[in-house]
Amino acid sequence: MTGNAVVVGGGIGGLAAAIGLRRIGWTATVLERSCELGEIGAGMSQSPNALRALAELGVADAARAAGVPFPGIFNLRVPSGGHIARALPGTTGPLLGFHRADLHRVLLDAVPAGWVRTGAQVSAVRQDGDEVVVGWGAEELRADLAVAADGVHSTVRRLLWPEARDPRFWGNTVWRGIAHADGVDAAMTLGRGRYFLAMPVGRGRVYWALGARADRPGVRYDDELAEVRRRVQGWHDPIPRLLEATAPEAVLHHDITDLDPLSGYVRGRVVLLGDAAHAMHPDMAQGAAQSLEDAVVLAAALAESGDDIPAALARYDERRRPRTQTIVRQARAKGLGSTSGNAVGYHLRTTALRLVPSSRWPALAAKALAPVWDWTPPPLPR
Numbered sequence: 001m002t003g004n005a006v007v008v009g010g011g012i013g014g015l016a017a018a019i020g021l022r023r024i025g026w027t028a029t030v031l032e033r034s035c036e037l038g039e040i041g042a043g044m045s046q047s048p049n050a051l052r053a054l055a056e057l058g059v060a061d062a063a064r065a066a067g068v069p070f071p072g073i074f075n076l077r078v079p080s081g082g083h084i085a086r087a088l089p090g091t092t093g094p095l096l097g098f099h100r101a102d103l104h105r106v107l108l109d110a111v112p113a114g115w116v117r118t119g120a121q122v123s124a125v126r127q128d129g130d131e132v133v134v135g136w137g138a139e140e141l142r143a144d145l146a147v148a149a150d151g152v153h154s155t156v157r158r159l160l161w162p163e164a165r166d167p168r169f170w171g172n173t174v175w176r177g178i179a180h181a182d183g184v185d186a187a188m189t190l191g192r193g194r195y196f197l198a199m200p201v202g203r204g205r206v207y208w209a210l211g212a213r214a215d216r217p218g219v220r221y222d223d224e225l226a227e228v229r230r231r232v233q234g235w236h237d238p239i240p241r242l243l244e245a246t247a248p249e250a251v252l253h254h255d256i257t258d259l260d261p262l263s264g265y266v267r268g269r270v271v272l273l274g275d276a277a278h279a280m281h282p283d284m285a286q287g288a289a290q291s292l293e294d295a296v297v298l299a300a301a302l303a304e305s306g307d308d309i310p311a312a313l314a315r316y317d318e319r320r321r322p323r324t325q326t327i328v329r330q331a332r333a334k335g336l337g338s339t340s341g342n343a344v345g346y347h348l349r350t351t352a353l354r355l356v357p358s359s360r361w362p363a364l365a366a367k368a369l370a371p372v373w374d375w376t377p378p379p380l381p382r
């Protein structure tokens with residue numbers, strides 16, 4: 001069967017869902033509340049599982065052209081500049097670093113012209129027999145399926161999963177920016193209670209992020225860049241250089257929240273995808289990656305199940321919920337560990353990390369990350 005779907009949200013998850021539906025012969029309308037499509041001025045990395053999902057969606061070449069390869073284990077440093085681990089010379093994979101807007105553009109280019117409607121803030125969703133009716137403003141659309149990819153604060157989840165808890169803040173906050181700088185290697189600097197990440201994302205741009213603890217959510221500063229500088233005062237080069245090369249008004253500051261496990265990702269003909277289903281801490285770099293996996297699995301389940309859409313959605317739920325909820329838990333633990341201010345814990349962690357020779361890191365990391373990175377997508381019909 002081919003059907004038609006409404007996708008709520010035109011972020012990475014929503015666009016990937018639309019591409020997956022297109023691959024199996026469905027049509028879709030993507031409703032995006034913003035008047036202009038795009039992504040925020042920050043970066044992200046994509047791991048092998050995500051790159052396989054992108055390949056199954058047919059956009060691997062475009063993604064590789066837009067991203068910058070870097071090693072899974074890159075330079076780990078301490079604030080004084082000393083190395084805990086060094087990237088091995090000549091290793092350039094298996095991760096790809098992106099400016100978020102570049103990855104979003106790759107996906108948007110693969111969505112048929114005319115499928116995306118901007119300025120459409122969805123405020124109503126209801127079942128009507130075998131159809132789902134999605135409303136925004138004075139307009140509504142009927143479809144065989146609605147895919148809710150409307151992010152961590154999903155309106156659709158709030159409407160149809162009223163029992164779900166709001167996303168939870170566990171005490172982590174993050175600043176992000178894009179600097180224009182050359183000669184910077186991907187590196188993570190581990191301070192006590194905070195970390196600084198730097199990652200080249202192409203065309204002379206370097207994405208940086210500072211993660212730290214916060215007593216409560218919502219604390220903001222008049223000059224966010226000055227606050228970042230204060231928190232990494234005296235840290236090694238190139239950190240001061242990157243902050244110098246960042247436009248103060250472009251610095252982003254967000255509190256991190258994640259979702260408690262939902263008992264299901266499906267209600268009738270409505271399915272949650274991406275952060276709407278399983279928002280997570282960024283520390284495993286898997287939020288968008290999991291939304292790409294979701295998109296492929298949803299399309300494959302629909303293709304496999306013929307006319308039986310409920311059976312397809314049940315299959316999607318069964319395949320996606322355990323994996324994504326496990327990763328949410330792991331990412332939370334990792335996120336809270338990375339910003340722990342405990343002095344003894346910090347000393348033990350950095351000492352233990354230093355004991356591992358750099359040459360052993362790739363194999364150790366590959367083993368530790370295998371359950372996440374080794375995922376292979378179900379094949380979509382050609």
Ligand SMILES: Cc1cc2nc3c(=O)[nH]c(=O)nc-3n(C[C@H](O)[C@H](O)[C@H](O)COP(=O)(O)OP(=O)(O)OC[C@H]3O[C@@H](n4cnc5c(N)ncnc54)[C@H](O)[C@@H]3O)c2cc1C
Pocket residue numbers: 008009010011012013014031032033034043044045046120121122123149150151152154155156174176209254273274275276282285286287288289290291
């Ligand atoms: C600091 C940080 C670093 C990260 N790093 C990585 C990384 O390295 N790798 C990785 O894979 N992931 C990373 N992530 C996670 C990643 O950003 C998210 O998981 C991903 O963007 C989720 O995509 P999404 O499409 O599900 O949701 P979103 O990107 O939130 O998109 C939702 C879209 O829905 C729209 N929308 C919302 N409500 C409505 C409505 N009512 N009607 C219509 N449209 C609506 C929004 O405008 C938006 O365009 C990171 C996250 C953070 C915070």
